[in-house]
Amino acid sequence: MKRREVPSGGEYPPVSVRSAIEGLDGPLGVIDLDAMDRNTVKMRERAGGLAIRVASKSLRVPAAVDHILAYDGFTGVLAYSLAEAVCLARERGIDDIVVGYPTVERGALRELLEDEELLRTITLVADSPEQLQMIDGVRRTLPSRQAVDSPVRIALEFDAGTRIGPFETGPSFLFGVRRSPLHTPEQAKEFAQHVVRRPGFRLVGILAYEAQIAGLPDRGVGLKGPLIRHLKVRSIADLAERRTRAVRAVREVAPLEFVNGGGTGSLELSEAEGSLTEIGAGSGFYSPVQFDHYTDFLHEPAAYFALPVVRRPAPGWCVVFQGGWTASGPIADDRLPVVSWPSDLEFSATEGPGEVQTPLRGKSADRLRPGDFVFFRHVKAGEVAERLAHFAVVSDGRVVDTWPTYRGLGWTF
Numbered sequence: 001m002k003r004r005e006v007p008s009g010g011e012y013p014p015v016s017v018r019s020a021i022e023g024l025d026g027p028l029g030v031i032d033l034d035a036m037d038r039n040t041v042k043m044r045e046r047a048g049g050l051a052i053r054v055a056s057k058s059l060r061v062p063a064a065v066d067h068i069l070a071y072d073g074f075t076g077v078l079a080y081s082l083a084e085a086v087c088l089a090r091e092r093g094i095d096d097i098v099v100g101y102p103t104v105e106r107g108a109l110r111e112l113l114e115d116e117e118l119l120r121t122i123t124l125v126a127d128s129p130e131q132l133q134m135i136d137g138v139r140r141t142l143p144s145r146q147a148v149d150s151p152v153r154i155a156l157e158f159d160a161g162t163r164i165g166p167f168e169t170g171p172s173f174l175f176g177v178r179r180s181p182l183h184t185p186e187q188a189k190e191f192a193q194h195v196v197r198r199p200g201f202r203l204v205g206i207l208a209y210e211a212q213i214a215g216l217p218d219r220g221v222g223l224k225g226p227l228i229r230h231l232k233v234r235s236i237a238d239l240a241e242r243r244t245r246a247v248r249a250v251r252e253v254a255p256l257e258f259v260n261g262g263g264t265g266s267l268e269l270s271e272a273e274g275s276l277t278e279i280g281a282g283s284g285f286y287s288p289v290q291f292d293h294y295t296d297f298l299h300e301p302a303a304y305f306a307l308p309v310v311r312r313p314a315p316g317w318c319v320v321f322q323g324g325w326t327a328s329g330p331i332a333d334d335r336l337p338v339v340s341w342p343s344d345l346e347f348s349a350t351e352g353p354g355e356v357q358t359p360l361r362g363k364s365a366d367r368l369r370p371g372d373f374v375f376f377r378h379v380k381a382g383e384v385a386e387r388l389a390h391f392a393v394v395s396d397g398r399v400v401d402t403w404p405t406y407r408g409l410g411w412t413f
């Protein structure tokens with residue numbers, strides 16, 4: 001199985017990071033903090049002055065979130081679950097959290113609805129009255145003395161996918177993801193009016209994430225790259241018009257605190273559109289394999305997992321412990337982790353990266369011994385943290401800290 005491309009112009013991880021963790025036990029998560037800091041600065045530059053809301057799903061390490069939020073230009077968290085948002089608020093003191101996906105977590109909703117402070121801190125996303133009905137249903141189960149009067153903060157989610165077809169209302173192909181049903185400015189305005197009229201809720205923002213631009217690599221093989229780039233250009237034009245009109249229409253209904261869109265793959269494009277007040281981004285800090293394949297930018301790999309060699313079945317082969325840490329998405333080879341160092345090692349075509357062990361073939365296999373590390377990169381950013389209790393944080397050639405992951409803290413959402 002062929003190893004895919006890594007960013008040119010460097011060896012990843014650099015020798016200073018490799019030697020810093022020598023002698024530690026693996027599987028081990030490793031963050032190259034110097035690379036992550038450079039990525040942070042570069043993301044801020046790419047966003048051209050627009051604030052970045054940190055997408056916690058792409059980090060899943062509270063200390064990393066804190067570290068990034070200490071930089072100017074980064075504001076608040078885009079969480080992926082309400083239970084997570086409650087933990088981040090209560091245990092980490094984060095005071096501005098948007099839960100970027102609709103929530104039906106009854107337990108966490110009860111905690112939210114009973115807590116004035118959380119109601120000030122956390123914004124939920126919604127795109128339909130039935131989600132608000134669900135929240136009201138939970139509110140009704142609370143003993144009356146426990147419910148708090150403050151409204152639930154709501155961000156309306158607008159569909160930033162582009163429908164491409166010959167006719168406005170005819171069959172169309174969706175270049176985007178299936179999330180919000182609110183596709184036209186008129187639909188957005190109508191739902192905004194619903195939220196504003198409904199007791200117990202306050203409309204404070206819009207979320208409109210253009211996954212097909214921000215999250216879709218455009219340096220594909222063969223015709224795939226040019227086709228994706230062409231579709232992106234069409235989609236950017238569609239959004240510049242449609243999202244701008246939707247934001248204007250919703251602002252006629254309620255004063256908005258924020259309009260959030262974009263992601264690591266679109267920082268400069270989302271900023272240039274002019275309709276957003278902030279960008280939600282997270283992957284670029286670790287810069288996983290998926291983000292090696294964009295035409296307009298390149299960040300540095302900053303997160304790895306190091307797996308120890310456990311045996312050598314034949315000349316030219318070694319076997320490392322674990323490895324089958326595949327990424328979510330449509331099942332294909334490009335969901336597999338990538339061997340980063342030694343870079344000549346390849347997976348076995350018949351076994352691939354395995355549940356407990358992973359055979360690797362290549363010249364370097366012959367100089368590795370049991371206990372030596374092979375370094376891998378995950379295809380996506382935060383998912384790898386679900387396999388690890390903590391990351392060893394390396395800076396200037398030394399392990400300077402140990403950052404627990406959500407999993408390590410027992411936070412499973």
Ligand SMILES: Cc1ncc(COP(=O)(O)O)c(C=O)c1O
Nearest residue numbers: 058100209263264280281282283
């Ligand atoms: C709502 C939302 N905003 C922003 C992002 C961008 O995150 P990242 O920068 O990690 O790609 C995502 C990623 O899926 C998302 O779902």
